[in-house]
Amino acid sequence: MNRLAYLVVIGIALPAFAQDARKSGFDFMGPDTQAMQKDDLANPGMLSVLEGEALWKANAGTSQKSCASCHDDATQSIKGVAARYPAFDETTQAPLDLAGRIIQCRTERQGAPAPQREGRELLALTSYVAHQSRDLPIAPPKDARLASTRAQGAALYSTRMGQLNFSCAQCHDDNAGGHLGAAPIPQAHPTGYPLYRLEWQALGSLQRRFRNCLSGMRAEPIAAGSKEAIALELFLMERAAGIHLETPAVRP
């Protein structure tokens, strides 16, 4: 083998051996919270998944069709979908998050009233859909039309904001593994959403989590479903590509 070919082989082989330093928020939790997440009969997020399953099968809106009327058995048809969102939406010609897609189906295809962001119905349906991708690796679509929004998300992530003048990256890249007060700072991988947060005493979306961190930074919270929120989500999903989904996760 000539030297060049040898180098090429090493170059390809090395990344496979290099250890992935990325960790899900799960790995930063105590053993009792981890146990709660792992046991489907103790994980409070499963209550929402069950509710979502009932909603999936129930007729809704003027169409009197259920989600299942079109998609049939979610355990087959919806498997892996959440791992690919946000995706580019042909009708609006813009990136759309999973909750946004569900709102679109509800209103345009089922003729039902738009479920509210962060409302019980939308969280239940989103968690049921995302649960079908549990244990699958995050697989962002290779769609060039997403690139500019993703870049906007990356920029937002490293921009200093708010009265405390922090950027997301300062905590989640520079100080991940450290502590903020008593709370361990995770790497902010969106692995388990919608998830049950013990502090919220409820299930919440990734975008709620953004607002949570933003208000902690004394920055203006970004609206649910807004272009900025979807941009951040796109960037974080790309950054977490390959890590497995856990929905419904539990977090402190």
Added chain:
Amino acid sequence: MARALINVPQKSKRGEIIEIKTLMSHPMETGFRPGMDGQLIPRDIIEKFVCTYNGEVVFSAQLHPAITANPFISFTTIATDSGTLVFSWTDNKGETQVQTASIQVE
């Protein structure tokens, strides 16, 4: 609509200690928190949880405002006979939700 997750071993040996786990979907609103409009959100909590095993109370608990939303209650009992476990959660308005599970004892 509330729902519960219940974990009871389907089969057990007579005399064996079995663990029962219940997770109830409930807001456990304390009655002390103001809502977005500044008014107190009315109290909405489960006050009593009872489990009977073939008609006999084997576990009961009183719940108070400081208890988490979606309360998880786990306890043990002794498998005596095959039959039914009935779980009931009663809230501060007096409404009761009931779920059952069966167990086979050999």
